[in-house]
Amino acid sequence: MKRPHVTVNCAMSADGKIALPTRAQMRISCDEDIKRMYRLRHQSDAVLVGVGTILTDDPKLTVKEQYVPHPKQPLRVVLDSKARTPAHAQVLNSVAKTLIITGSGKTKRFTGSHIEVVSCKTTKSGLLDLHQVVDLLWQRGVRSVLVEGGGTVIWECLHHQIVDDMYIYIGPYVIGGKHTPTVADGTGIKDEQHVIPLRLVTSKRLGPGVVLRYQPVR
Numbered sequence: 001m002k003r004p005h006v007t008v009n010c011a012m013s014a015d016g017k018i019a020l021p022t023r024a025q026m027r028i029s030c031d032e033d034i035k036r037m038y039r040l041r042h043q044s045d046a047v048l049v050g051v052g053t054i055l056t057d058d059p060k061l062t063v064k065e066q067y068v069p070h071p072k073q074p075l076r077v078v079l080d081s082k083a084r085t086p087a088h089a090q091v092l093n094s095v096a097k098t099l100i101i102t103g104s105g106k107t108k109r110f111t112g113s114h115i116e117v118v119s120c121k122t123t124k125s126g127l128l129d130l131h132q133v134v135d136l137l138w139q140r141g142v143r144s145v146l147v148e149g150g151g152t153v154i155w156e157c158l159h160h161q162i163v164d165d166m167y168i169y170i171g172p173y174v175i176g177g178k179h180t181p182t183v184a185d186g187t188g189i190k191d192e193q194h195v196i197p198l199r200l201v202t203s204k205r206l207g208p209g210v211v212l213r214y215q216p217v218r
């Protein structure tokens with residue numbers, strides 16, 4: 001089955017955390033990394049997050065002109081099986097198109113022709129079927145997707161083997177906390193034989209941190 005090229009991008013602390021222990025957003029990226037992230041968004045047909053990120057961070061998910069001249073705004077995609085995206089969420093602003101993917105039978109009306117709500121089947125876990133999600137995006141002409149989080153979505157994408165590339169920026173901080181969100185949350189692997197192997201493609205110093213590019217080994 002054909003599917004878009006899927007890239008994960010995330011910023012974490014030296015101890016693997018991606019937010020504060022309260023789950024509130026923390027700026028881990030340096031200016032250079034923010035610029036790299038906006039360039040990745042600009043190059044992608046779609047940028048995808050889970051509703052958890054919408055509810056905690058309220059991101060716009062657009063490309064800022066100060067970082068990329070004449071930006072191309074990717075389609076913003078939210079995985080939202082229970083239709084929890086608030087009507088006032090910034091991801092619904094009219095700067096770019098937004099696609100909210102809900103579970104079957106769950107829908108919500110939003111104002112504006114730039115917002116579309118479609119449904120897709122859920123798996124036993126109650127989460128959206130990611131193979132159907134990428135198929136649905138492919139059918140809409142999306143050839144590249146940038147997955148920006150959070151930890152549940154990144155884990156599920158890796159677990160379902162739909163990731164082609166993964167960029168991790170490591171900022172020089174320790175955040176700590178047993179329940180602090182990490183790059184890959186979700187259920188995790190059952191035992192060692194289910195580990196997800198990665199190949200380190202590049203590593204580069206960026207500002208005070210480092211950016212690693214990995215590719216899953218299949």
Ligand SMILES: NC(=O)c1ccc[n+]([C@@H]2O[C@H](COP(=O)([O-])OP(=O)(O)OC[C@H]3O[C@@H](n4cnc5c(N)ncnc54)[C@H](OP(=O)(O)O)[C@@H]3O)[C@@H](O)[C@H]2O)c1
Pocket residue numbers: 009010011012018019020023024025026028049050051052053054056057079080081082083084126127128129130148149150151152153154156157181185
């Ligand atoms: N540092 C960074 O780069 C970065 C980037 C983004 C976010 N974050 C942080 O990450 C945290 C949010 O992460 P999170 O894990 O709570 O939320 P999330 O991964 O953004 O969203 C997870 C939610 O998405 C919905 N979903 C539907 N289908 C799914 C599927 N197939 N796979 C995964 N999720 C699916 C589920 O909610 P329903 O059951 O309601 O559908 C699920 O609970 C925040 O603390 C935020 O600040 C950090």
